[in-house]
Amino acid sequence: MSVASDTQPAPRGRRARSLVKSLLSFLVVVVVTYLGLLAVTFFIGRVIPVDPVLAIVGDRAPANVVERTREELGFNEPLTTQFVIYVQKALSGDFGRSVLTTNPVMTDIKRVFPATIELATLGTILGAVLGIPLGVLAAVRRGGWLDQIVRIIGLVGYSVPIFWLGLLALLVFYARLQWVGGPGRIDVVYEYTFTPITGFYLLDAIIQRDWSAFNNILSHLALPSLLLGYFSLAYISRMTRSFMLNELSQEYIVAARAKGLSERRIVWRHALRNAAVPLVTVIALSYAGLLEGSVLTETVFAWPGLGLYITNSLQNADMNAVLGGTIVIGSVFIAINLLSDLLYRLLDPRTRAR
């Protein structure tokens, strides 16, 4: 069926209809996946614990408080009704209150999430900027020393515990060599002079032209972002290499060579442009992975982001906060996954015909 539409262009009406159809099926996927996420967190929060109310108010709460909370949260309703209420609340951003901070969980998350985004974004940029050229060069000189290095970077990146590498990096570059700032986002000295506006500290410092704070923030960011960048680099360079190997063995490369194009032009213009489409997916997935990996990195670097928020709440049995954080990270994760899928379909003309 796809062969037919490849050879002779489909009439406009049919194409528009197929576009609407694929968009509709995409929407269905989005809705079903989000409902799935909510169902799983609902299951974790309400069904697994023996008494979810005790998990929220704590086991030392007086009986009337327990009873009132149970009534307020609708726990006396059947599970299906509870789930409907749960979904409605989650969709409006209401994850309940955090026991630890007494704020609504959503307020807390809004406060801490920029720190995580800042870190993951910088890490992904580092990984992509270094990883793509490395992967391309490794594929061009397959079996050469650069290829071996990319291989080793990849192997170690897939095998090393990130929290352990972070601890050692802190020990060497912060405690011993004192090249970079330590845990946290900024030195205590700046706590009172520096006012966050957007929550992205680097941006805030630029807006306020506070260059000494900017340098300090950068020195705090250096280690964790390089660390995340390394993991992103390991993944991106390995995938780039494999995509490029695939492209370089295609016939159009032979044709380009026969035409007399320079090797450089062939590799960087023709092959890389074709490899770029799946690479978008890889970069998006690596970004999503870093958001998730932030849980461990932030714990090591005392980075006040969503990951640290979740682990702190975990240690204090603050189930609302844990599940709220899980839903937010999960939602972003799913959104990135689905968007990269959509982008892939839009960018690659070969998938459009289907």
Added chain:
Amino acid sequence: MSVMGNTTPPPMAEGKLSRREWLLSDRPASRTQAKLGRAYVSWRRFAENRLALIGLIIILALVLVAIFADLLAPYSPTIGDLANARLLAPAWDHWLGTDDQGRDILSRLIYGSRLTLYVVVLVAVIAAPIGLLVGTVSGYAGGWVDAVLMRITDIFLAFPKLVLALALVAALGPGIENAVIAIAITSWPPYARIARAETMQVRNSDYISAVRLMGASPIRIVLRHIMPLCMSSLIVRVTLDMAGIILTAAGLGFLGLGAQPPLPEWGAMIASGRRFILDQWWVAAAPGVAILLVSLGFNLLGDGLRDALDPRSAGQ
């Protein structure tokens, strides 16, 4: 798997066959001969890869250390000498030093290999069959069964694994068994995808039709004729995932959600060594090296297995 034909050398001497020629014969006289021959070819291709052999050696060493931990460990992993042996630097008595409880770190690492192996094996034993079952049933049945099962798989595939495992352990309570359950629940979807793809490839082939004509029930076809074919790609994928499983388990241990003290779990050991990282760095460093080594071993082994069993993706 038609690798036999390509690699068989022309028969050199007529008459009595050497063992190698018997194995490589392209006209095997019995099923056993064909099986052994194929295993031999795969092994040859695997053994050519030096890195894969190193991986195999690391994993074999891990298994041996775990089995003979009682004989190998010089000290007790849980009871230390609090009076005289707190936070000693690596020395002849304690090759890797001691921790804050005066326990020998090497002994703890040796016993910890059991926990690592336990987690890895248990996750594989739980997750792989789930994935295999979902994938083969979905691929063979097709239609709405396929649509529903794959939708569920996609939902789980789109979840952040570590965060979901965290939330699960938070609800179930910390502990190594719950960590295993959490990791297993989040790691079966890729196996289902692989098994489904393999099933789709063979489901319309002649031999399946032949079995069906002979009156085999769908259950029998899936169990006896499709599942065995999915095994090799599944084993490769599971081996490659082992490193990730170990890292996730260590991460949970590091956050205090995996194995509980005084169990010598490597991730938890790093967490407890964290407090002394400035002056007694070896307490946290040693378990990390152990995790790195074992994960590396599984990655190398998995890469080698993939290249040996699945020549299509070799070298990528």
